Amino acid sequence: MDLIVRPLNRTLAVSPGANLLQLLREHNVPISYSCTAGRCGTCRCKVTRGHLLESGPEAQTFRVKEGQFALACMSVLTESCEIEVPEPDEIVIHPARVLKATVVAVEDMTHDIKRIVLRPARPLSFSPGQYAQLQFTPAHIRPYSMAGLASDEELEFHVRLVPGGRVSSYISSKVAVGHPVRVSGPLGTAYLREKHIGPMLCVAGGTGLAPILSIIRGAIRAGLVNPIYLYFGVRSPLDVYGENWLQDLAREYPNLSVQVIPASDATGLARRTGLVTDAIASDWGDGLKDFRAYLCGSPPMVEAASLLLEQRGIPPEHIYADAFYSSGT
Structure with a gap:
């Protein structure tokens, strides 16, 4: 046959x-x-x-x-x-590995988001945008996306603390500098396509910013000049984090356009609000067929954005998404 x-x-x-x-x-x-x-x-x-x-x-x-x-x-x-x-x-080939790592930093980014930095015993090879499985104990295992690059000496992750979440509650109360972590990976298909020379649309929701940061940092490291349009959606201004990183990246990469969009804003500041999908629909017609899109966030956001971008002309095979699921958080 x-x-x-x-x-x-x-x-x-x-x-x-x-x-x-x-x-x-x-x-x-x-x-x-x-x-x-x-x-x-x-x-x-x-x-x-x-x-x-x-x-x-x-x-x-x-x-x-x-x-x-x-x-x-x-x-x-x-x-x-x-x-x-x-x-x-x-094509990317990073044979899956299991590494021992140690927590070297735990930082509060917002009222419910922590930045966890690990130092692995050996380097982890991965492409920008991929994720890994973190095991804090045999009962506390969860996938999280890398925010940095494989060339970094450390691995950076952003964790949203979910009320009643088994893994995130453990991270919040037990994980500190020196804590051992088992890292398995890399995983995921929403990695940076370095040979694409056209524009890129990046859509992040909440801690979905982590893999998007990795992708943008990877584009800079690879010497790409593609226009990159980032839409970062959060629930409210209290949930915004990493704006200083985004500003630094925009200065380093002039072709990067950043929009941070809270769903609502009671502060009265002159900031665009609403859903990121509504913002994209307003900003773009059907001229997205030459784009590649990278999406990361909650499943409803990823599904809605994928549907919209297909309607706007991006072929499904050029929409790369790894949704965040709440099970086991």
């Missing part, structure tokens, strides 16, 4: 039962991957014809139909099919 790989237009002769990721690697087909265990999502591809069998992290096998996305590392070929691998020129 055959496997057709688009957009490379390659046809591979395969045997039933072959693992898709292993097969692609054996035939030197460029594809991103990291954990090889169905957790990071990096090796996602689209089935454009035929079917695959996919077993997720909980080993629940099901058939992926035409038009659905599948994780190559968890997929088995049972018949001839056709897949589409994303952006062959933007």
Whole structure:
């Protein structure tokens, strides 16, 4: 049977039962991957014809139909099919690692956001915009996005304290300088595409600013000159943080435009308010087709922004998003 790989237009002769990721690697087909265990999502591809069998992290096998996305590392070929691998020129490979790290700083950024800085025992390789799993104790594990770069000596994370949240409450009451942390990663597909030369739209909600900061810092480090438009949405002016970082980045990167938008503002200051999606809809018509978009925040915000940007002309494959879910916070 055959496997057709688009957009490379390659046809591979395969045997039933072959693992898709292993097969692609054996035939030197460029594809991103990291954990090889169905957790990071990096090796996602689209089935454009035929079917695959996919077993997720909980080993629940099901058939992926035409038009659905599948994780190559968890997929088995049972018949001839056709897949589409994303952006062959933007492949990233950071083999997943588990590192020991130590907390070196804990800072209050707002009334409910803390900045946690870790010093890992060994460097963690990742692309700007990715995240890692932090384990403070066997019972307190949670994914958080890096705000810095892999070249930094330290790892920076922003944590929102959720009332009653198991992990964030532990961080608030127990985590201090010297606390050991186990770091697993990298994870995520919303990483900076360095070969894209067009404009970039970045949308952050709350602590979703962390990976967006990483992406902007990565663009500067890579010497990019793309116009970057950042919309940073928060609940109120009390929830705004990192404006000094954004101002410094704008001075260093003249092509960066920053808008900080509280949903409401009772202070009377002359600041734009409302939803970030409404602001984007007001600022942009249907001329976004050459953009790449990076979204990070709550699932409702990410879903609404994704839908809007598709309507404004950005193809779904050029919208990169890792939503923040509240489970286990």
